[in-house]
Amino acid sequence: MPTHAPVPPRGPRRTPLIAAAAVGLVLLVGATAGTVVVLGSASSDGTAAAAASGTSPSPSPTSAAPTSAAPTTAAPTPSPSSTVTGAVQSGGIHTGDLRYFLLTPPKDAEIYGDEDGSELSRSEVAGGSASVKRALTTYGFKAGATRTYLTADGDTEVTVDLARFSGPANAAAFYSRFYFSGTRITLGGSHPAKAYRLSSSSSGSTGSVVVVSHQGDVHLTISVTGAKTPDRAQLRALLDRQYRRLKTGR
Numbered sequence: 064m065p066t067h068a069p070v071p072p073r074g075p076r077r078t079p080l081i082a083a084a085a086v087g088l089v090l091l092v093g094a095t096a097g098t099v100v101v102l103g104s105a106s107s108d109g110t111a112a113a114a115a116s117g118t119s120p121s122p123s124p125t126s127a128a129p130t131s132a133a134p135t136t137a138a139p140t141p142s143p144s145s146t147v148t149g150a151v152q153s154g155g156i157h158t159g160d161l162r163y164f165l166l167t168p169p170k171d172a173e174i175y176g177d178e179d180g181s182e183l184s185r186s187e188v189a190g191g192s193a194s195v196k197r198a199l200t201t202y203g204f205k206a207g208a209t210r211t212y213l214t215a216d217g218d219t220e221v222t223v224d225l226a227r228f229s230g231p232a233n234a235a236a237f238y239s240r241f242y243f244s245g246t247r248i249t250l251g252g253s254h255p256a257k258a259y260r261l262s263s264s265s266s267g268s269t270g271s272v273v274v275v276s277h278q279g280d281v282h283l284t285i286s287v288t289g290a291k292t293p294d295r296a297q298l299r300a301l302l303d304r305q306y307r308r309l310k311t312g313r
Contacts, residue, residue, distance in 0.1 A: 147179045151312045155231050155279020161208040164281065164312070166223045166305040171215035183207030188226065202237050203229025205280075219289035223305060226282045238277040248272070250299050254306050258298060274302050278309040 149163030157164060162180040188207050189196040204226060211222040228234045238255065245259035258274045272293055274285040285301050287293050307313070 145179055149312060151279070151310065155281075155310070157227055157279060157281055157309065161206045161225055161227050161281070162210070164225060164309050165208055165210045166221075166285070166301065166308060168210070168212040168221075169214065172212040173215075175211045175213070180208050180210035183209055183224075183226075202233045205229060214289075218291070219287060219293070221301065222286040222288075224284045224286075225309075228280050228282065231277075231280050234277045234280050234282045237282050238275065241275055241282070243273055243275075245273070248295065248298070250274070250295055250302065252299060252303070254278070254302075256302055260292065272298060274298055276302060276306060278306050281309055283309065 147160045147163045149157060149159030149161070151157055160182075162182060165180045168174055184207065185196060185199050185204050188204070189199060206227045208225045209222065211220060213220050226234075226237070228237060238257075242257060243259035243261060245261040248258040248260055250256045250258050254276060256274060256276045258272060261271045261273060270292075271286050271288040273287075276283050283305055285298075285305060287298065287301070
């Protein structure tokens with residue numbers, strides 16, 4: 064998506080997702096060579112080719128989400144080294160700094176850039192594309208956040224991207240139209256999830272595995288790149304942790 068990921072000092076390299084526009088839809092150039100991420104028709108993954116050619120219909124705006132209610136789940140006090148705070152309100156509305164809800168890296172991981180993560184504006188998510196900006200406006204984009212870390216063994220890089228919309232209905236609509244052109248992976252579980260295995264042009268990487276989901280008013284994407292492909296249990300564990308943090312603030 065946005066051009067935000069720093070260059071890692073070692074281990075697998077991640078090329079940021081760069082936004083690009085097409086008539087009547089949104090195309091996002093994927094993290095690995097030749098991969099296209101499509102925001103288009105939700106009918107099936109087979110629509111990726113049509114979407115990439117610019118023939119898919121424009122996404123339709125969804126109704127605005129219900130008015131936010133009073134907070135029911137307060138986020139715990141952040142560590143003394145961080146001033147980032149957030150809270151989860153009833154109905155899955157997230158307030159405060161969206162970076163607070165990013166998946167917490169392992170203690171021994173190497174975090175790229177700011178340890179709290181980085182904020183992403185609508186322009187950064189859009190990558191300078193007017194069409195992408197309009198699509199984000201359609202779904203009521205409010206804020207974005209990202210953080211990338213490298214595991215202690217230097218073998219696996221994990222990037223989490225969050226996008227907050229004007230309400231749960233719009234986050235769900237965005238999720239329903241968001242898919243990759245890679246090989247679909249079935250994860251199972253109790254909450255919504257789509258996962259894809261993306262090929263790589265690098266001999267030092269197996270390519271990325273991307274997990275997409277949503278919770279409340281936030282759409283989430285977890286990208287895992289490394290020397291070996293993560294299994295379903297590892298992917299599910301990452302998703303479960305991120306989903307729980309968005310749901311409870313913990």
